[in-house]
Amino acid sequence: MDYFLELFLGGLTRGSIYALIALGYTMVYGIIQLINFAHGEIYMIGAFVALIVAGILTIYGFAGISVLVLAAIAAIIWACAYGYTLEKIAYRPLRGAPRLSPLISAIGMSIFLQNYVLLAQTSDFLPFPNLIPDFEFMEPVAHIIGSPELVILITTFVTMILLTLLIKKTKVGKAMRATQQDMSMARLVGINVDRIISLTFIIGSALAAIGGVLVASYIGQVNFYIGFLAGVKAFTAAVLGGIGSIPGAVLGGLVLGWTESFAAGYVSSDYEDVFAFGLLVLILILRPAGILGKARKQKV
Amino acid sequence: MLKIKNIQTYYGNIQALKDVSLEVKEGEIVTLIGANGAGKTTTLMSICGITPPRSGEITLDGDLITGMSAEKIVQQGIVQVPEGRRIFPDMTVLENLEMGAFLRKNKQLVQQDLNYVMTLFPILEKRKNQLGGTLSGGEQQMLAISRALMARPRVLLLDEPSLGLAPLIIKQIFDILKQINKENNTTIFLVEQNANQALKLADRGYVMENGRITLVDDADRLLENDDVRKAYLGM
Numbered sequence: 001m002d003y004f005l006e007l008f009l010g011g012l013t014r015g016s017i018y019a020l021i022a023l024g025y026t027m028v029y030g031i032i033q034l035i036n037f038a039h040g041e042i043y044m045i046g047a048f049v050a051l052i053v054a055g056i057l058t059i060y061g062f063a064g065i066s067v068l069v070l071a072a073i074a075a076i077i078w079a080c081a082y083g084y085t086l087e088k089i090a091y092r093p094l095r096g097a098p099r100l101s102p103l104i105s106a107i108g109m110s111i112f113l114q115n116y117v118l119l120a121q122t123s124d125f126l127p128f129p130n131l132i133p134d135f136e137f138m139e140p141v142a143h144i145i146g147s148p149e150l151v152i153l154i155t156t157f158v159t160m161i162l163l164t165l166l167i168k169k170t171k172v173g174k175a176m177r178a179t180q181q182d183m184s185m186a187r188l189v190g191i192n193v194d195r196i197i198s199l200t201f202i203i204g205s206a207l208a209a210i211g212g213v214l215v216a217s218y219i220g221q222v223n224f225y226i227g228f229l230a231g232v233k234a235f236t237a238a239v240l241g242g243i244g245s246i247p248g249a250v251l252g253g254l255v256l257g258w259t260e261s262f263a264a265g266y267v268s269s270d271y272e273d274v275f276a277f278g279l280l281v282l283i284l285i286l287r288p289a290g291i292l293g294k295a296r297k298q299k300v
Numbered sequence: 301m302l303k304i305k306n307i308q309t310y311y312g313n314i315q316a317l318k319d320v321s322l323e324v325k326e327g328e329i330v331t332l333i334g335a336n337g338a339g340k341t342t343t344l345m346s347i348c349g350i351t352p353p354r355s356g357e358i359t360l361d362g363d364l365i366t367g368m369s370a371e372k373i374v375q376q377g378i379v380q381v382p383e384g385r386r387i388f389p390d391m392t393v394l395e396n397l398e399m400g401a402f403l404r405k406n407k408q409l410v411q412q413d414l415n416y417v418m419t420l421f422p423i424l425e426k427r428k429n430q431l432g433g434t435l436s437g438g439e440q441q442m443l444a445i446s447r448a449l450m451a452r453p454r455v456l457l458l459d460e461p462s463l464g465l466a467p468l469i470i471k472q473i474f475d476i477l478k479q480i481n482k483e484n485n486t487t488i489f490l491v492e493q494n495a496n497q498a499l500k501l502a503d504r505g506y507v508m509e510n511g512r513i514t515l516v517d518d519a520d521r522l523l524e525n526d527d528v529r530k531a532y533l534g535m
Binding site: 171175181 | 348350369370371374375379380382386388389390395398399400402403447451
């Protein structure tokens with residue numbers, strides 16, 4: 001039973017990170033029907049910024065969770081700036097172009113950002129300090145769930161609640177939903193859709209940065225390539241749940257996390273990707289729009 | 301109040317509006333009638349800044365609005381109820397109405413207008429927590445008009461509000477338009493294919509063919525006009 005619980009919580013942790021990144025894909029897709037392939041790179045840049053800031057803070061004598069919080073804040077701000085700029089220079093000029101053009105632009109930005117970090121930093125894996133201390137109160141359950149997992153779960157949970165409140169209750173959140181449902185009508189009620197699109201990129205980037213910091217701190221190393229791998233998984237999660245749907249991204253992330261965790265635990269860790277992508281294929285056969293996705297009506 | 305002078309609007313290389321000029325005076329109800337594809341919707345979208353004209357000018361009280369962004373034009377008081385109603389389907393009726401008041405800051409006045417539209421269309425009060433997409437066509441049209449009213453428009457533009465609705469509902473909606481025009485002195489510019497109803501409601505009318513204005517006159521004179529009767533009234 002303990003083993004099952006361990007896998008369950010491990011899958012939940014992993015899945016909640018996938019969900020966090022998947023939200024960025026799905027929110028952007030929901031508004032401008034673009035798969036932002038450079039989203040994983042924003043996550044990677046978030047992790048790098050956190051590494052640098054954590055290093056500086058450590059030199060100045062900070063330690064433990066305060067470093068994590070400050071590094072995360074720096075990473076979020078930095079990633080938001082990247083996300084905002086990315087949209088402005090790589091996607092906005094292509095608004096109204098055929099859908100393939102921004103997609104190619106996205107792939108280009110992904111490659112560019114990877115290589116930029118490769119040149120600016122290094123191709124080696126850099127050690128990331130373990131910023132999450134082992135809490136004493138976690139001692140009795142440490143064989144099932146560790147302190148880092150707990151921090152990840154709480155952070156992602158709180159972030160998602162805040163995001164839900166933002167989208168459901170605030171004026172700007174409602175404007176985001178309106179823009180997603182009918183962009184030109186949103187303009188006709190006076191919503192500045194360019195600003196809403198920028199904001200969507202900023203929010204998605206903030207979520208990716210939080211994910212990047214948490215994972216880097218958990219795994220203990222960063223590299224210019226981590227964004228690609230995380231991006232592919234999170235994108236899978238978003239498609240699994242139904243791209244464009246926010247609850248779908250969360251559900252897709254969790255389902256993917258659990259699938260991987262149980263496959264690794266009960267079959268073999270070599271096969272976790274086989275199960276993950278096998279599940280994707282299966283769900284796309286049964287429900288092409290994803291678990292919670294709605295088939296878009298095409299206007300003729 | 302709203303003046304359009306010699307505008308030309310293109311979709312790519314295709315010219316949809318050819319030298320269109322028209323005027324809507326304060327407090328008037330003016331209708332623009334014409335067949336499918338004549339350019340009626342494009343005229344409205346040009347006014348609203350969605351498909352800005354390539355040349356010519358549009359002024360509101362003498363101030364140029366061509367070249368302004370769509371949201372800026374809404375802010376000037378020109379608000380459109382577009383063709384097909386365009387309700388936000390996954391938002392509640394109340395949220396749709398809130399979106400109509402997106403640019404307004406005074407919460408008290410917004411609440412007042414919310415009560416006002418609910419008295420105009422009591423059905424919306426009943427449906428207020430229902431998703432917009434679940435309403436019937438007539439209810440959606442009422443919601444679309446109410447959403448536009450939430451912006452306190454000075455000029456209300458309507459694109460075929462009667463499309464696909466039962467005659468009884470059309471009558472109800474046109475009566476309300478008359479009432480809005482009387483009570484609030486809201487200027488109304490109505491695009492319609494239902495020429496008979498539109499001309500009965502309006503003070504003046506324009507007839508559009510192939511992107512050009514071909515006729516202008518008082519609405520009751522257009523109703524008597526032989527060409528109009530033949531082409532648009534089926535008589």
